[in-house]
Amino acid sequence: MARVAFLGLGVMGFPMAGHLAANGHEVTVWNRTAAKATAWAEKHQGRAATTAAEAADGAEFVMACVGNDDDLRQVCTGPQGAFSGMTKGAIFVDHTTVSAAVTRELAQAASDFGLGFVDAPVSGGQAGAENGQLSVMCGGDVAQYAKAEPVIAAYAKICRLMGPSGAGQLTKMCNQIAIAGLVQGLSESLNFAEKAGLSIPEVVEVISQGAAGSWQMQARHQTMAENRFDFGFAVDWMRKDLNICLSTAEENGASLPVTALVDQFYKEVQQMGGGRWDTSSLIARLRR
Incomplete structure (x- = not known):
């Protein structure tokens, strides 16, 4: 079992993070609307953080499911962003649907921080997230994907590495x-x-x-x-x-x-x- 942070608790992220907790992972969550993070922590006996950096501190894997390219940049590299809180060697797994360009940009930024980065957008909608039956399409380094895949499996029906960074997007x-x-x-x-x-x-x-x-x-x-x-x-x-x-x-x-x-x-x-x-x-x- 792993120490995991989950950033973004919308209709997809809230149940996805719940599956991680149900599978025995130690989960810390963060959301821009703090009340959602608090509600999740109470429901799943996890921990709510006040910033993305705080949530990512000490996590082996940091999952994100936010809105768009700019949201993802902010969550990764903005003030109190996740990258600044992550330990070298930790892996960032992005479930947001964004452009391949921003994925490659942030994968390089993660590398500069000594971190791994796997782009892992999902398909299956709200029902798939709630039932833990999402299709997850990934891009990134083979070794980093191999480490992340058993954690992603908590909410995946199928998870596949499609190629290098950006291939998932x-x-x-x-x-x-x-x-x-x-x-x-x-x-x-x-x-x-x-x-x-x-x-x-x-x-x-x-x-x-x-x-x-x-x-x-x-x-x-x-x-x-x-x-x-x-x-x-x-x-x-x-x-x-x-x-x-x-x-x-x-x-x-x-x-x-x-x-x-x-x-x-x-x-x-x-x-x-x-x-x-x-x-x-x-x-x-x-x-x-």
Whole structure:
């Protein structure tokens, strides 16, 4: 068992840190909103720190799941950032979805501090975090990953090293690109069924058993039919991720026409007041 710090206790981080504690690790948490850290510590018999540096002090592994590139920089290298509190040889594991560029920047900064750095974005949403069934895609040094993987296993269904630093983030971009087109296709399919006077549950029961089946269809068709989107992965965060994908595609020459189109559809959902709705809310713009 390891001494672990977890930085960032949102809808993903709170249960992920909980799985670490449940697996016997000694966990210290930190969150910008201190009340969340206190609530976590009371629930899981852990410790709450007042700064990222304090949380990281003495930890063998420091996990982070924060918001965006700037948030991650602040948590790592800002005043009272984690790197300043970590012991040489400790490993920072970043579960935030950020650009590959900031990942490589911070991996170099970690190395300058004598630390390891593994980029390890996750997929599986809030339910995956709560159930300890996340897909974790990693980039970094082979030896550092090998040390971190048994700790990550506390909340992972699958954990894989995809290549050097940044490869985990690039793989997460592949994930978001695939989801964007899939959710739009599902939204159009369900909306078409409605317009055609078909029963959505019956349609899904039939087509989900064939080539059209997907996790999104099974997990979201009912709530999409009921126009309920107050859960899951928010549109605001999906647009942040898709913008990273589109920016990276400009750099590497990849063509993402569908992703660019769906990003604009999500912009329309934001304009409808749905920035915090689940990503399955794409269907809402078809019903206007």
